[in-house]
Amino acid sequence: MRKMNNKNKTFIDKLRSSGLRPTNQRVEISKFLFNRKKTFHFTVEELKNSMNSKRSKKISTATFYNTVHALKSAGHLKEFSLENNTSCYDTNITSHHHFFDDGKVIDIKSDKITFQKLPEAPKGKKIKNVEVVIRLENNN
Amino acid sequence: MRKMNNKNKTFIDKLRSSGLRPTNQRVEISKFLFNRKKTFHFTVEELKNSMNSKRSKKISTATFYNTVHALKSAGHLKEFSLENNTSCYDTNITSHHHFFDDGKVIDIKSDKITFQKLPEAPKGKKIKNVEVVIRLENNN
DNA sequence: CACCTACTTTAGAATAATTATAAAGTAGTT
DNA sequence: AACTACTTTATAATTATTCTAAAGTAGGTG
Numbered sequence: 001m002r003k004m005n006n007k008n009k010t011f012i013d014k015l016r017s018s019g020l021r022p023t024n025q026r027v028e029i030s031k032f033l034f035n036r037k038k039t040f041h042f043t044v045e046e047l048k049n050s051m052n053s054k055r056s057k058k059i060s061t062a063t064f065y066n067t068v069h070a071l072k073s074a075g076h077l078k079e080f081s082l083e084n085n086t087s088c089y090d091t092n093i094t095s096h097h098h099f100f101d102d103g104k105v106i107d108i109k110s111d112k113i114t115f116q117k118l119p120e121a122p123k124g125k126k127i128k129n130v131e132v133v134i135r136l137e138n139n140n
Numbered sequence: 141m142r143k144m145n146n147k148n149k150t151f152i153d154k155l156r157s158s159g160l161r162p163t164n165q166r167v168e169i170s171k172f173l174f175n176r177k178k179t180f181h182f183t184v185e186e187l188k189n190s191m192n193s194k195r196s197k198k199i200s201t202a203t204f205y206n207t208v209h210a211l212k213s214a215g216h217l218k219e220f221s222l223e224n225n226t227s228c229y230d231t232n233i234t235s236h237h238h239f240f241d242d243g244k245v246i247d248i249k250s251d252k253i254t255f256q257k258l259p260e261a262p263k264g265k266k267i268k269n270v271e272v273v274i275r276l277e278n279n280n
Numbered sequence: 281c282a283c284c285t286a287c288t289t290t291a292g293a294a295t296a297a298t299t300a301t302a303a304a305g306t307a308g309t310t
Numbered sequence: 311a312a313c314t315a316c317t318t319t320a321t322a323a324t325t326a327t328t329c330t331a332a333a334g335t336a337g338g339t340g
Contacts, residue, residue, distance in 0.1 A: 020337060023288060045326075060290045064329065081221035083299075086326065099267060112259040119252040121276055126239060128277040136261055137268040161307060163317060185297075200319045205298065225326075226297065 007035060018074035025059050029067045034076070039092035041105045043082075044068055047089075080131075097132040108134070147175060160215035165199050174216070179232035181245045183222075184208055187229075191248070220271075237272040244262045 010117045011030040012022040020026060032051055033040060042050075048064045068089060078090040080098070088105060097108040113132050121127050151170040152162040165254060172191055173180060182190075188204045208229060211217045218230040220238070228245060237248040244264050253272050 021287065024333075025289070043326090062174040062291080062328080063289055066288080079223075081223060081225055083219075083221060085221055085225040085227060087225060099259075099262070101262075106262070108259050112257065114256040116254040117252065119239075119248050119272075119274070122239070122241075122246070124279050125276040126237045126279050131273045133271045133273075134259070134261075135268040135271070136265040137254070139264050139266050161316065163306075165318070183297090202299085203318055203319080206317080 007031060014076070015136075018070075018076070020070055020074065025063050026067050026070075028059070029064070030071070030076075033071070033091055036091075039090060039107055041088055041090050043086050043088055045086070095129065097134070099134050099136055101136040108132070143273065147171060150254075151175075154216070158210075158216070160210055160214065162214040165203050166207050168199070170202070170211070173211070173231055176231075179230060179247055181228055181230050183226050184230055185226075195212075237274070239276055241273050248272070 008027055008031065009139070011027050011034065014030060014034070015022040015026055029051070032047070033042075044061075044064050047068070048059070048061060051064075052058045068077065072079055072089065075093060076091075078093050080088055081092065082088050082103070082105075083100070084103075090105075090107075092107055094110065096110045097113050099106040099108060115130075118127075118130065148167055148171065151167050154170060154174070155162040155166055167250065169187070169191070172187070173182075184204050187208070188199070188201060190197045191204075191266065195260075208217065212219055212229065215233060216231075218233050219227055220230065222228050222243070223240070224243075230245075230247075232247055236250045237253050238253075239248060240248040255270075258267075258270065
């Protein structure tokens, strides 16, 4: 018997409306990612480990990559690069900035940073977005 | 006979004063990186290819990685991550920002961006640096 | 419902960037 | 000239990610 509850409906709709078939794996991953209060930062490897450690039937690595890319393309995830050259994803897709604190990533709400001066885009180009990273270190 | 000119002296001193033995490979790489007017952005792979294509005696990949890391640790290079998860290095070590334009990186002088508002660092932490990336796209 | 087809998932191989290893070479000191 | 610690090198190993091609499934269609 297939599990199904009213939570799933939300994610099935979310997937469908993005042109993605709501397969079991995609629904499970969506539920894991989006069914939470706080925004969530993760690498694909971390996502895979957290989910699969709780599951008897594992989801394959390729599916995690496929699904995360699909969700990103659909605009449900934001991607950014960490120092150590791995892709990190963020369930907070609103425009915002980040603290980087030794591998840990903390969101900064967009309105916490405002600019006095910004450069013009080179000729023929325009600004797509502005992203600020504030690197932290320990006091003293 | 060992090649030696007054340019080399500069880089030998630069290496020595950073606690790095001025080996031939390191001097050559330093000369290639720092003996130019404009600042230079590169990945290790690019550096290796540009230098080795002109050389009969090739420098090994590991040495390029070792030397770039050593120069970075000594504060002569800045590192940043590209979208495609490769490390990019910058010979401009002064505080500054970047335009990212489809893989191409363009420096933005520090004084071209000023802040009206910046968030406070979390308790026990302080701000190490603030880095802005302005992503560009084509007009229209 | 039975079937069809395009989209998905999967295990495993392939790739790319980087790091580790350990043997041979070299700088700088004695 | 000899010594020793630091470097370089080729090669293997590792890590993150993508590719491949075969097996599975969603969502029509009749």
